[in-house]
Amino acid sequence: xxxxxxxxxxxxxxxxxxxxxxxxxxxxxxxxxxxxxxxxxxxxxxxxxxxxxxxxxxxxxxxxxxxxxxxxxxxxxxxxxxxxxxxxxxxxxxxxxxxxxxxxxxxxxxxxxxxxxxxxxxxxxxxxxxxxxxxxxxxxxxxxxxxxxxxxxxxxxxxxxxxxxxxxxxxxxxxxxxxxxxxxxxxxxxxxxxxxxxxxxxxxxxxxxxxxxxxxxxxxxxxxxxxxxxxxxxxxxxxxxxxxxxxxxxxxxxxxxxxxxxxxxxxxxxxxxxxxxxxxxxxxxxxxxxxxxxxxxxxxxxxxxxxxxxxxxxxxxxxxxxxxxxxxxxxxxxxxxxxxxxxxxxxxxxxxxxxxxxxxxxxxxxxxxxxxxxxxxxxxxxxxxxxxxxxxxxxxxxxxxxxxxxxxxxxxxxxxxxxxxxxxxxxxxxxxxxxxxxxxxxxxxxxxxxxxxxxxxxxxxxxxxxxxxxxxxxxxxxxxxxxxxxxxxxxxxxxxxxxxxxxxxxxxxxxxxxxxxxxxxxxxxxxxxxxxxxxxxxx
Numbered sequence: 001x002x003x004x005x006x007x008x009x010x011x012x013x014x015x016x017x018x019x020x021x022x023x024x025x026x027x028x029x030x031x032x033x034x035x036x037x038x039x040x041x042x043x044x045x046x047x048x049x050x051x052x053x054x055x056x057x058x059x060x061x062x063x064x065x066x067x068x069x070x071x072x073x074x075x076x077x078x079x080x081x082x083x084x085x086x087x088x089x090x091x092x093x094x095x096x097x098x099x100x101x102x103x104x105x106x107x108x109x110x111x112x113x114x115x116x117x118x119x120x121x122x123x124x125x126x127x128x129x130x131x132x133x134x135x136x137x138x139x140x141x142x143x144x145x146x147x148x149x150x151x152x153x154x155x156x157x158x159x160x161x162x163x164x165x166x167x168x169x170x171x172x173x174x175x176x177x178x179x180x181x182x183x184x185x186x187x188x189x190x191x192x193x194x195x196x197x198x199x200x201x202x203x204x205x206x207x208x209x210x211x212x213x214x215x216x217x218x219x220x221x222x223x224x225x226x227x228x229x230x231x232x233x234x235x236x237x238x239x240x241x242x243x244x245x246x247x248x249x250x251x252x253x254x255x256x257x258x259x260x261x262x263x264x265x266x267x268x269x270x271x272x273x274x275x276x277x278x279x280x281x282x283x284x285x286x287x288x289x290x291x292x293x294x295x296x297x298x299x300x301x302x303x304x305x306x307x308x309x310x311x312x313x314x315x316x317x318x319x320x321x322x323x324x325x326x327x328x329x330x331x332x333x334x335x336x337x338x339x340x341x342x343x344x345x346x347x348x349x350x351x352x353x354x355x356x357x358x359x360x361x362x363x364x365x366x367x368x369x370x371x372x373x374x375x376x377x378x379x380x381x382x383x384x385x386x387x388x389x390x391x392x393x394x395x396x397x398x399x400x401x402x403x404x405x406x407x408x409x410x411x412x413x414x415x416x417x418x419x420x421x422x423x424x425x426x427x428x429x430x431x432x433x434x435x436x437x438x439x440x441x442x443x444x445x446x447x448x449x450x451x452x453x454x455x456x457x458x459x460x461x462x463x464x465x466x467x468x469x470x471x472x473x474x475x476x477x478x479x480x481x482x483x484x485x486x487x488x489x490x491x492x493x494x495x496x497x498x499x500x501x502x503x504x505x506x507x508x509x510x511x512x513x514x515x516x517x518x519x520x521x522x523x524x525x526x527x528x529x530x531x532x533x534x535x536x537x538x539x
């Protein structure tokens with residue numbers, strides 16, 4: 001009991017402390033954080049997705065950040081605080097899943113540590129490809145509580161909560177939500193067969209569909225079918241069987257390794273089909289682990305940003321495999337030694353996550369970059385200067401970024417040219433003196449809506465962001481082109497990113513060049529795919 005209490009305390013402490021660590025830091029402005037900020041800001045101001053702005057996702061991604069904006073204020077750093085809360089809930093949901101499956105305490109502790117380091121710790125900022133998974137894991141946690149709960153009343157309550165968070169996941173992003181539903185459905189299908197009780201599977205399915213139906217009926221009056229419509233015109237499908245096969249067999253070493261080990265363990269553990277199906281808890285654990293691995297294989301194709309968005313699978317596979325190994329070899333779990341050993345192993349395995357912070361203090365920077373001579377005059381060649389490919393000088397290293405003075409950018413750093421460019425915008429006569437200024441902000445500086453301030457355009461025809469073919473389509477591009485041709489806007493900010501495919505539509509820039517006067521330009525706050533923010537006013 002003493003060991004159990006110590007490990008429970010350590011698990012919760014790891015979850016909370018690693019989640020809160022970023023709250024006390026300052027950050028460089030993050031690529032794509034503009035999307036999180038504007039969606040949260042609009043919702044915190046009372047706007048609704050699909051009614052006031054169009055998105056190809058669901059609005060649940062922005063709900064938690066919007067609540068934090070309402071409580072703490074609409075600052076970029078508030079997004080970090082919202083993500084800290086999300087990471088705490090995420091870790092507790094994963095821990096609950098392991099508890100429901102009776103994972104051995106030392107393995108549970110090491111798995112929670114792995115989950116927090118590999119999946120939560122470096123996710124400082126909200127992002128839909130992360131939030132969709134968190135909602136999904138909460139749904140699975142409630143589902144397992146329903147399956148292994150004794151009281152009938154509690155089972156129905158947990159089933160209802162599982163259905164609700166499955167919908168939240170789906171209404172964050174379609175792929176993760178749909179895969180969460182399939183995992184839960186197949187687990188319930190098995191437990192229904194095992195218990196000869198099908199009402200919970202039917203109840204979960206019916207409740208999920210009913211909640212989704214009510215939401216769709218409500219939002220359908222606002223062009224919902226046009227926006228939330230992956231795979232049909234004007235959207236392009238991101239589900240490609242060929243891409244999934246290529247990615248799985250051409251890469252995905254860890255995924256294939258885990259699948260092999262999990263199937264091998266299942267073959268060893270279960271002697272025949274009757275034994276295989278009769279071990280309810282182990283069977284559910286197996287179905288969940290295989291489901292998560294399948295989800296990861298699909299998710300890496302349908303949600304390819306960031307490239308490690310599917311990294312969650314390590315923790316589930318690790319828990320399943322280690323739990324079997326410890327049981328199989330009869331390893332003593334009554335002592336804290338095993339927990340310490342497994343925890344140390346996880347820290348060693350994933351040291352690359354936290355070493356980036358430690359090396360700044362513990363390791364001196366390497367000097368031999370470029371052509372260097374030794375004290376004896378010999379040419380020095382090493383891993384840091386064997387290649388003499390010049391770096392892109394247009395990218396300002398984040399170590400040289402400076403603090404911005406705006407309230408919305410408290411504890412946020414940007415390149416100095418960006419900061420000075422923002423100051424020039426704020427000092428423009430049209431910005432300082434014109435009431436009801438009309439601004440088209442096709443840039444990452446979405447926080448200027450609060451700083452200038454200006455009224456954001458809203459309605460079911462206005463996109464939340466301007467990535468052509470992703471966040472907006474030809475219909476919206478034509479609308480903006482017409483407004484620019486008619487000199488509707490007083491100021492237009494356009495971010496030119498030549499290395500990205502119409503991240504801001506190139507054709508809009510061509511029209512601006514003809515119809516508006518460019519009065520300024522400066523570096524965009526990016527450390528990859530460099531860009532220029534251009535400032536236009538009426539002729």
